Amino acid sequence: MLLRKNVFLLKHNTIILTITKKRKKIYSTLFCDKQKYTITIKENVPPGTFLLSINAIDSDEGVNGEIEYSLRSKFRGLASDPFELDRKTGKLTVKGNLDYEEKQVYELKVLASDKGAVSLSTHCNVVIRVVDENDNHPKIDITSISSRIPEDAPPGTVVALIRVTDLDSGVNGQVACSVPSHLPFDLKPSPDGQSYSIVTKNYLDKETMHMYNITITVKDLGSPALSSTKVIHVTVTDVNDNRPVFKRICAQLRYSVPEEVQVGSTIGNVAKDLSLDISTLRSRRFRIVSGPNHALFHLNQNNGVLYVGQIMDRETLCDGTKVCLMNLKIVVENPLEIHYIGVEITDVNDHAPTFPESEQRLEIGENTPLGTRFQIHAARDPDFGTQSVRLYKLTSNDIFDIEVSDSEEDKVPFIVLKKSLDREKKAEHRLSLTATDGGNPSKSGSLNLTITVIDANDNRPVFSKDVYTVSLDENASIGTTVIHVISVKATDLDEGSNGDVEYFFGDEISPILNDMFSIDKDTGEIRVKGEIDFEKTNVYKLDVHARDKGQPPIHTDCRVIIKIRDENDNKPKIEVTSLSKTVSESSTLGTVVSLISITDQDAGLNGKVICSISGDVPFDLKPSFQDNMYSVVVKEHLDRESVSHYDVIIKATDCGQPPLSTFKTLSIDVADVNDNRPDFLNNPTEIYLFENNVPGNPIFSVSASDKDLNENAALTYHIFREEHRYQKIFQVVATDSGTPSLSNNVTVNVFILDQNDNAPVILYPLSSNAKHHKTFKSAHIYFGHSKREMQEQAMFYKLNN
Structure with missing residues (x-):
């Protein structure tokens, strides 16, 4: 008997394709969060002052989403661009000097462009309005002046025309102008409010005052107010308004004698000069008669000589007069004669210049404009003419110079500011002013000048760093002081309230950051205010604003970058991206059963994950080219008939300290394939x-x-072959219903015990390949027979299913 088995084997394999769709930039997703920004800023803010941040958004990824910013505005008429734009952050800062008087409004165009192969861009407009500060002193211009005015000029006579301007605006540019009220001059404004006439208030008198120094003061209405002064000199000219007046004494003789000569010094021989007989002088009672200066001089009646009667001090006798003349009346009798003698006391350099006090203190603001003059006490020298004060000299320095206002009456010294003051470099200047007369040898006197520089709020606070970078552990408890993070410190070189610094977060701080951190207004210490989670944000960027308390206040900014240190507070996560819950037992080695991805929100070693399969199962993990992606594959041949189900436990463990683990169970059934033939219990079988x-x-x-x-286990039976003999041997074939089907056979030996009791019967032969439509677990054999002569039997058997 012959057993046949036809097997059709379907071979297959599996490949995993990962297709990344490359985004093609075909339209712009770039836009600014605002189309127009408007900001106001005070003039004279220091370079580096932060204005605002331009924020453009691009929803693309990679270089298509990287944005660069640039300015597209030209500043015509300006020496340089007054603004600077950070190409990467869009941060707009002041680069140059902002002067309201030069330009009040700037209109900028900011272009934001991405870095795509075909660059796309958008733009927004920024309007910057400059706010005026009172930084310009009023200016006085003399447009016309009559420096010589006749003393008979009527009241209202115009002496000078002046024009007052102030480059500031508003109240800062409004001015008030005045002249000293004790002078016989007044100011009359013109309708435009900027021009004034200096006019006489009443008649002048040259014989009373021949020269006037008119100080014009102009002061603006700003806070603090700024002022300027200007001095004009007006000389009163003489007119013939006085009749001649005879003097009571008309000198016949005139002598001169220096002051301070010794008593008894000869002045002159009066008798000889008057041609008087010397021998008769005593008898004629030659003498000096009454007069205020009688005691200063004496006459010798023996020889007619006039000599000094006492020490004479010209400054005491004739203070301030150009000629010191002593008039004497000399009388002789028999006959009576009156002679008038004039004695001029000439000056000698017997006095050194002196100042009213040994020291003078001045207070000058450090923002005082260059060229401003400050009057110093004049030195006094009682001597006259060239013997009086001739010049002033200031100790050598780089800041101040000396100017002298000359008049017929006096020399008034002024110190002039020639270099800007800086209180932070030097708060006090000590100088010496020396006044020297014109005597030979000369005499001098000195005045000590102490100049105190009054602080102006001209220094902005300065941070020790532009950027502070610190680290902070995540999960830091709320209330943790920032001393573990950073203590921001700014210094201000000004003094008083100008140097007191307060700290704030920048105006652009987001509500999220404001909820996360707080800053101490007085110390600049930053504290944790909210919950710190590395997985939400691993870097925080804060702009800190330091502002002094001056008027107006000045501020500066720095950036604080807080980097969060990760803690191992997140377990790995196992995500099954694809799973074949049933796998064929005929799967080849390496067949992919499941795709899994492992994620861990922590960073560094805390986020590095080791993945494995627990237990002894015929599956293995193979990493893919992408990090933290694994394939569960068949590593051994499967046999459903041995094990029909597996629970595959995936274990993911991170490398943190202590490590955290996650488990995931994959339930996999082994699918049956037709890999087993039917099996007969007894083979062969004898009947x-x-x-x-x-x-x-x-x-x-x-x-x-x-x-x-x-x-695959549903069986059908049929007879494969038969023999028509006394011993019948045939095969019964059992075939399952799998695809392809498998079969097996059993050999059946049927032995017929003959009884020769029937005539031979011829049966119509039937096909040996019986058709079947039903499935049975066993086969039953039916028969008929015929008997021939010669006892040779021929038998036919059929199998009924």
């Missing part, structure tokens, strides 16, 4: 039968089993 059995009666059952499932 012994007597003849004459009733046709259709069962004679024997054959049974086969199949380890496969379902249709």
Whole structure:
């Protein structure tokens, strides 16, 4: 008997394709959060002052989403661009000097462009309005002046025309102008409010005052107010308004004698000069008669000589007069004669210049404009003419110079500011002013000048760093002081309230950052205010604003970058992206059963994950080219008949300290394939039968089993071959219903015990390949027979299913 098995084997394999769709930039997703920004800023803010941040948004990724910013505005008429734009952050800062008087409004165009192969861009407009500060002193211009005015000029006579301007605006540019009220001059404004006439208030008198120094003061209405002064000199000219007046004494003789000569010094021989007989002087009672200066001089009646009677001090006798003349009346009798003698006391350099006090203190603001003059106490020298004060000299220095206002009456010194003051470099200047007369040898006197520089709020606070970078552990408890993070410190070189610094977060701080951190207004210490989570944000950027308390206040900014240190507070996560819950037992080695991805929100070693399969299972993990992606693959041949189900436990453990682990169980069923043939219990099988059995009666059952499932185990039977002899040998074939089907056979030996009791019967031959439509677990054999002569039997058997 022959057993045949036809097997059709379907081969297959699996490949995983990862397709990344490359984004093609075909339209612009770039836009600014505002189309127009408007900001006001005070003039004279220092370079580096932050104005605002331009924020453009691009929803693309990679270089297509990287944005660069640039300015597209030209500043015509300006020496340089007054603004600077950070190309990467869009941060707009002051670069140059902002002067309201030069330009009040700037209109900028900011272009934001991405870095795509075909660059796309958008733009927004920035309007910057400059606010005026009172930084310009009023200016006085003399447009016309009559420096010589006749003393008979009527009241209202115009002496000078002046024009007052102030480059500031508003109240800062409004001015008030005045002249000293004790002078016989007044100011009359013109309708435009900027021009004034200096006019006489009443008649002048040259004989009373021949020269006037008119100080014009102009002061603006700003806070603090700024002022300027200007001095004009007006000389009163003489007119013939006085009749001649005879003097009571008309000198016949005139002598001169230096002051301070010794008593008894000869002045002159009066008798000889008057041609008087010397021998008669005593008899004629030659003498000096009454007068205020009688005691200063004496006459010798023996020789007619006039000599000094006492020490004479010209400054005491004739203070302030150009000629010191002593008039004497000399009388002789018999006959009576009156002679008038004039004695001029000439000056000698017997006095050194002196100042009213040994020291003078001045207070000058450090923002005082260059060229401003400050009057110093004049030195006094009682001596006259060239013997009086001739010049002033200031100790050598770089800041101040000396100017002298000359008049017929006096020399008034002024110190002039020639270099800007800086209180932070030097708060006090000590100088010496020396006044020297014109005597030979000269005499001098000195005045100590102490100049105190009054602080102006001209220094902005300065941070020790532009950027502070610190680290902070995540999960830091709320209330943790920032001393563990950073203590921001700014210094201000000004003094008083000008140097007191307060700290704030920048105006652009987001509400999220404001909820996360707080800053101490007085110390600049930053504290944790909210919950710190590395996985939400690993870097915080804060702009800190330091502002002094001056008027107006000046501020500066720095950036604080807080980097969050990760803690191992997140377990790895296992995500099954694809799972074949059933895998064929005929799967080849390496067949992919599942795709899994491992994620850990922590960073560094805390986020590095080691993945493995627990237990002894015929599966393995293979990493993919992408980090933290794994394939669960078949590593050993599967046999459903041995194990039909597996629970595969995936374990993911991070490398933190202590490590955290996660488990995931994959439930996998092994699918049956038709890999087992039907199996007969007894093979071969022998059957012994007597003849004459009733046709259709069962004679024997054959049974086969199949380890496969379902249709792979559904069996059908048929006879494969038969022999028409006394010993009948045939095969019963059992075939399952799998695809392809498998079969097996059993050899059946049927021995017929002859009873020769029937005539031969010829049966129509039937096909040996019986058709079947039903499935049975066993086969029953039915028979009929015929008997021939010569006892040769021929038998036919058929198999009924």
